[in-house]
Amino acid sequence: MEEGRQINVGVLGATGTVGQRFVTLLSAHPWFVIHKLGASPRSAGKTYKEAVNWKQATAMPAGVKGMVVQECKPEHFADCAIVFSGLDADAAGDIETAFRAAELAVFSNAKNYRRDPNVPLIVPFVNPGHLAIIPQQQALHSPPLQKGFIVTNANCSTTGIVIPLAALERAFGPLELLLVTTMQAISGAGYPGVSSLDILDNIVPHIGGEEEKIEWETLKILGGLTETEGEPGRKSFDMHARHPLRVSAACNRVPVIDGHTECVSVRFARRPPPSPQQVREALAAFTPDAKALGCPSAPRYTITVHEEPDRPQPRLDRGYQDGAGVSVGRVRQCPVLDIKFVVLSNNVSIGAATSSIINAELAVLKGVVPA
Numbered sequence: 001m002e003e004g005r006q007i008n009v010g011v012l013g014a015t016g017t018v019g020q021r022f023v024t025l026l027s028a029h030p031w032f033v034i035h036k037l038g039a040s041p042r043s044a045g046k047t048y049k050e051a052v053n054w055k056q057a058t059a060m061p062a063g064v065k066g067m068v069v070q071e072c073k074p075e076h077f078a079d080c081a082i083v084f085s086g087l088d089a090d091a092a093g094d095i096e097t098a099f100r101a102a103e104l105a106v107f108s109n110a111k112n113y114r115r116d117p118n119v120p121l122i123v124p125f126v127n128p129g130h131l132a133i134i135p136q137q138q139a140l141h142s143p144p145l146q147k148g149f150i151v152t153n154a155n156c157s158t159t160g161i162v163i164p165l166a167a168l169e170r171a172f173g174p175l176e177l178l179l180v181t182t183m184q185a186i187s188g189a190g191y192p193g194v195s196s197l198d199i200l201d202n203i204v205p206h207i208g209g210e211e212e213k214i215e216w217e218t219l220k221i222l223g224g225l226t227e228t229e230g231e232p233g234r235k236s237f238d239m240h241a242r243h244p245l246r247v248s249a250a251c252n253r254v255p256v257i258d259g260h261t262e263c264v265s266v267r268f269a270r271r272p273p274p275s276p277q278q279v280r281e282a283l284a285a286f287t288p289d290a291k292a293l294g295c296p297s298a299p300r301y302t303i304t305v306h307e308e309p310d311r312p313q314p315r316l317d318r319g320y321q322d323g324a325g326v327s328v329g330r331v332r333q334c335p336v337l338d339i340k341f342v343v344l345s346n347n348v349s350i351g352a353a354t355s356s357i358i359n360a361e362l363a364v365l366k367g368v369v370p371a
C-alpha cells in the first residue's frame with residue numbers, strides 16, 4: 001500500500017447498529033475514506049444526521065453528518081473501490097449480489113452468502129488464506145467478473161471462539177471436540193432488538209439459528225482450502241474440505257448491552273493434551289498474519305489472557321483495544337474434555353465491523369483489491 005494513498009469506500013446499512021460502528025471506525029481510518037452511505041428507502045434522500053438514530057458512545061463524526069443517504073443501488077456507489085455491508089439479512093442477499101455484479105468488492109456482515117462454497121468466510125486472524133478463492137468466485141459468475149466479489153465475515157459468536165481455537169490448533173494440532181455455551185449481548189439483535197420486558201431481569205435461552213451457525217461456520221473457517229483440478233492455467237479450490245471437529249453450541253441472550261461471553265471446552269486429538277499453562281502461553285503468543293502484514297486495524301494483542309479468576313467480564317473488557325481483540329480467562333483443566341476457558345469478544349467490533357475492515361485491509365495488502 002502506497003504511503004498516503006486513500007481508497008474510497010461505501011457503507012450499506014450505514015444507519016444500523018453495525019453500520020454506525022463502520023462509520024465510527026472508517027472515519028478515523030488511515031486508508032479508507034467514507035465516500036457513500038446507503039440504507040433503506042426509508043432513509044434514502046435524508047442527510048445521515050436526519051436518518052440515523054445514533055447510538056454510539058462517541059459523537060457522530062463531523063464528516064458524515066451532512067452526507068445524503070443513498071438507496072442501496074450499485075450506480076450510486078460506482079466510484080467506491082470497496083463497499084462494506086451492515087445490511088439486514090432480509091435485504092442483503094439481492095443487494096450484495098447486485099453490487100458484486102456491478103464489479104464492486106463487497107465485505108459483508110450478513111449471513112446470506114456465508115455458506116456459498118465460492119464465497120470466503122473470513123475471520124481475519126484465522127483464515128485470510130481463503131481470499132484465494134476469489135478468482136474462482138469471479139470466474140464462475142456469468143459473465144465472469146474482473147473486480148467484483150463478496151467476502152463475508154462470520155457470525156459474531158463464531159468469531160469470538162475461532163480466534164482462540166485457531167491459536168490452539170496452531171500450537172497443539174487439531175481439535176477433536178468443542179462444547180460452547182454463549183451469553184450474548186442485546187446489541188447482537190440490532191436496534192431496537194429484544195424488548196426490555198423480555199430481557200431485563202431475565203435470560204432468554206434461544207437465539208434463532210445461532211447454534212446452527214456456530215456449529216457450521218466454525219468448520220468452514222477452520223477447514224482448509226483444497227486445491228483441485230481446474231482449467232489449465234488457473235487454480236481451483238474446494239471449500240467443502242471442512243474441519244472434522246465435532247461442535248455443540250448452546251446460545252443464550254443475556255442482559256448485557258455489548259460483548260458476547262462464551263464458555264468453551266475442548267478436546268485435542270493429540271495425546272497427552274497440553275496443560276492449562278501451555279494453553280495460556282500459546283494463546284498469549286498467537287500472532288496472526290494480519291498483524292505481521294501490517295493491517296492498520298489489527299490490535300496490538302490479538303488474544304489477551306487474564307490471570308484473575310473473575311475475568312473477562314463484558315463491562316470491563318469489551319472496550320479494550322477498541323474491541324478489536326478477544327479476551328480469554330479461566331483457562332483450566334476440564335474433567336470431561338481436556339481444557340475449558342471463557343472468551344469475551346465485542347460483537348459489534350471484532351464480531352462485526354472491525355473484522356470486515358481488517359478483511360478489506362488484508363485484501364488490499366494481498367493485491368485482491370487494487371490499492
Ligand SMILES: NC(=O)C1=CN([C@@H]2O[C@H](COP(=O)(O)OP(=O)(O)OC[C@H]3O[C@@H](n4cnc5c(N)ncnc54)[C@H](OP(=O)(O)O)[C@@H]3O)[C@@H](O)[C@H]2O)C=CC1
Nearest residue numbers: 013015016017018039040043086088089091110188190191
Ligand atoms: N449486531 C451485531 O452484533 C451483528 C450483526 N451482524 C449482521 O450485520 C447485519 C446488520 O445488523 P445490525 O446492524 O444489527 O442491524 P440493524 O437492524 O441495526 O440495521 C440494519 C440496516 O439495514 C438497513 N436496511 C434494512 N432494510 C433495508 C432495505 N430493504 N434496503 C436497504 N437497507 C436496508 C437499515 O436501514 P434503515 O435504518 O433505513 O432501516 C439499517 O441500516 C445483519 O445482517 C446482522 O445479522 C453480524 C454480526 C454481529
Ligand SMILES: N[C@@H](CC(=O)OP(=O)(O)O)C(=O)O
Nearest residue numbers: 109110111155156184188189
Ligand atoms: N445473531 C447474532 C448477531 C447476528 O446478527 O448474527 P448473524 O450475522 O450471524 O446473523 C446475535 O444475536 O448476537
